[in-house]
Amino acid sequence: LRSLGVGEGAGGSEADAAVDLNATNFGAFLKASPEPWAVVEFFAHWCPACRNYKPHYEKVAKLFNGRDAAHPGIILMARVDCASKVNIELCNRFSVDHYPFLLWGPPTKFSSAKWDHKQENSEIKLIDDGRTAERLLNSFSLEDKRYENESMLPKNSSDPQQIVQAIYDVEEATAHALEIILGHKMIKPENRDSLIRFLQILVAHHPSKRCRRGSAELLINFDDHWPSNLSLSSQESYKLLENVTEENSWVCGKEVPRGYWMFCRGSKKETRGFSCGLWVLMHSLSVQIGDGESQSTFTSICDFIHNFFICEECRKHFYEMCSSVSVPFKSARELSLWLWSTHNKVNERLKKEEKDLGTGDPSFPKVLWPTNQLCPSCYRSSKISDGALDWNEDEVYQFLVNYYGSTLVSSYKETYMESLLHEKKTVSEDSLTSNTASVPIGAALGVAIASCTFGALACFWRAQQKNRKQRKNWN
Numbered sequence: 327l328r329s330l331g332v333g334e335g336a337g338g339s340e341a342d343a344a345v346d347l348n349a350t351n352f353g354a355f356l357k358a359s360p361e362p363w364a365v366v367e368f369f370a371h372w373c374p375a376c377r378n379y380k381p382h383y384e385k386v387a388k389l390f391n392g393r394d395a396a397h398p399g400i401i402l403m404a405r406v407d408c409a410s411k412v413n414i415e416l417c418n419r420f421s422v423d424h425y426p427f428l429l430w431g432p433p434t435k436f437s438s439a440k441w442d443h444k445q446e447n448s449e450i451k452l453i454d455d456g457r458t459a460e461r462l463l464n465s466f467s468l469e470d471k472r473y474e475n476e477s478m479l480p481k482n483s484s485d486p487q488q489i490v491q492a493i494y495d496v497e498e499a500t501a502h503a504l505e506i507i508l509g510h511k512m513i514k515p516e517n518r519d520s521l522i523r524f525l526q527i528l529v530a531h532h533p534s535k536r537c538r539r540g541s542a543e544l545l546i547n548f549d550d551h552w553p554s555n556l557s558l559s560s561q562e563s564y565k566l567l568e569n570v571t572e573e574n575s576w577v578c579g580k581e582v583p584r585g586y587w588m589f590c591r592g593s594k595k596e597t598r599g600f601s602c603g604l605w606v607l608m609h610s611l612s613v614q615i616g617d618g619e620s621q622s623t624f625t626s627i628c629d630f631i632h633n634f635f636i637c638e639e640c641r642k643h644f645y646e647m648c649s650s651v652s653v654p655f656k657s658a659r660e661l662s663l664w665l666w667s668t669h670n671k672v673n674e675r676l677k678k679e680e681k682d683l684g685t686g687d688p689s690f691p692k693v694l695w696p697t698n699q700l701c702p703s704c705y706r707s708s709k710i711s712d713g714a715l716d717w718n719e720d721e722v723y724q725f726l727v728n729y730y731g732s733t734l735v736s737s738y739k740e741t742y743m744e745s746l747l748h749e750k751k752t753v754s755e756d757s758l759t760s761n762t763a764s765v766p767i768g769a770a771l772g773v774a775i776a777s778c779t780f781g782a783l784a785c786f787w788r789a790q791q792k793n794r795k796q797r798k799n800w801n
C-alpha cells in the first residue's frame with residue numbers, strides 16, 4: 327500500500343511521511359506513482375549528517391505525502407538507504423557520491439534510468455541545495471507567492487477540465503468503498519447478491535481499466551471468500567474474511583486507496599472526499615452503460631447505496647428517491663438524467679442545511695449543477711419558473727456524456743497514445759491500466775498539465791534546467 331514508507335523499511339518510524347524504498351520495490355513503486363514529480367533522498371543510516379537532515383526532509387515530505395498532506399498528488403518524497411547492502415547497486419546506478427544526495431524528476435524516469443553528473447539532458451536533476459527544509463522548499467519554488475496563491479485558491483468549478491483529475495478519485499472511492507465494506511464486515515447473506523451485481527457493473531463500465539480488472543478478480547473469487555451458504559456470523563466466515571481483507575481491498579491496484587483526493591479534495595479535511603468520489607463514480611457509470619442495462623444498473627446502484635453506503639441519512643434519503651421511481655428506465659439517457667436530477671435534489675436540500683448549520687465547504691458551496699458557466703446551453707432560460715430551473719435536458723445529457731465520459735478518461739487515453747508514439751513499440755491494451763506502472767504516472771502528467779499548481783513547478787523545472795549550479799557536497 328501507499329503507506330509503504332510509514333513505519334516500515336530502513337529508518338522508518340510511525341511519523342514518517344517520506345516513503346522508504348529499496349532495490350526490490352524502487353522501480354515498481356516509482357513507476358506506479360501518480361505524482362508527476364518525485365524527490366529521492368539517497369542516504370546512509372550511519373551518516374550523522376543524514377540523521378540531522380532527516381527532520382528537514384520529513385518536514386517537507388509531510389507537505390506532499392500522506393493523508394494530512396497540504397499539497398498531495400504533486401511530489402512523491404522517497405528515500406533509499408545506500409548503507410543497506412541490497413541497495414548498493416541501486417545507489418551506484420544514480421552515481422551517489424555523498425550523503426545525503428537528492429535527485430528529483432518524473433517518477434518514471436527514476437524507475438527506468440541511470441543517472442550521472444555528466445548527463446546534461448537527463449530529466450533527473452540533482453538538488454544541489456536542499457540543506458534545510460526551507461532551502462529544499464525554495465528549490466521547488468514554493469515560496470513563490472504565485473504558486474502559494476494558486477495552490478490555495480479553490481479550484482475553478484466552472485472549468486470543465488477539472489474533472490480530468492477525478493479519475494483518481496473514482497479509483498479512490500471504489501477502493502475506499504471496498505475497504506469500508508470489508509473493514510466493517512458488511513457482507514451478509516442477504517446483501518451479498520447486491521454487491522455481486524454492483525461489481526458486475528464495475529467490471530464492464532468502471533472508467534479505470536485496472537478497477538475493472540480488480541472487480542473482475544474479486545468476482546472470480548467471490549464464492550471462495552463469501553460462500554452463499556455461509557452466514558457471516560459463523561466463526562468460519564469471520565476466519566475467511568480475515569484472510570481476504572487486505573488483498574481484496576486492492577480492487578484498483580495495490581497503491582489505491584492512496585489516502586488523498588484530487589478533484590474531490592475539500593478546503594477542509596472533513597469535507598468532500600469519499601461521498602464526492604462516489605457521486606462521480608455513479609455518474610460515470612450512468613453514461614457508460616447501454617440502453618438495455620439502464621433498469622438493472624439503476625437497481626444495482628440503489629441497492630448498493632442502500633446496503634453499503636455507511637452514511638445512514640444519505641442511504642435512507644437516496645433509497646426513498648429510488649423507491650419513488652415507478653416507470654422502468656428504458657435508456658442510458660433516462661438513467662443519467664435521473665441521477666443528475668436526484669443529485670441536484672440532494673444539493674438543494676444540503677444547500678439550505680449547510681447554510682443554516684455552517685457545515686458546508688466554503689470553497690465548494692452546493693449549487694444546482696451544472697452551473698451556467700459550466701454549461702450555458704444546459705439552460706433554456708436562467709429564470710426559475712414554478713420553482714424550477716428551465717433545463718434543456720438534451721443539452722444536459724450531452725454535457726453529462728462528455729464530462730463524465732470522454733473528459734473524465736481523457737488523461738488515460740492521451741497517455742496511452744503518447745506511450746505508443748514514444749516507445750515505438752506495441753503496447754497491449756492491457757497496459758493501459760492493468761499495468762499499474764505506466765498509466766497512473768502518465769495519467770498524472772495529463773492531470774498535472776490540467777492543474778494550475780503544475781505551472782509553477784514546470785516553470786521552476788525549466789529555470790532549473792537553465793541555471794544548473796555546481797553540485798555541493800553536504801558532508
Ligand SMILES: Cc1cc2nc3c(=O)[nH]c(=O)nc-3n(C[C@H](O)[C@H](O)[C@H](O)COP(=O)(O)OP(=O)(O)OC[C@H]3O[C@@H](n4cnc5c(N)ncnc54)[C@H](O)[C@@H]3O)c2cc1C
Nearest residue numbers: 598601602604605631639640643644666669670672690695
Ligand atoms: C448517494 C448519496 C446520497 C447522499 N445523501 C446525503 C444526505 O442525505 N445528506 C448529506 O448531508 N449528505 C449526503 N451525501 C453527501 C453529499 O451529497 C455530498 O457528496 C457531500 O456533501 C460532498 O459535496 P461536494 O461539494 O463534494 O459535491 P458532491 O455533491 O459530492 O458532488 C461531487 C461533484 O459532482 C458534480 N455534481 C454536483 N451536482 C451534480 C449533479 N446534479 N449531477 C452531476 N454531477 C453533479 C460536481 O462537480 C461536484 O463537485 C450523499 C452522497 C451520496 C453519494
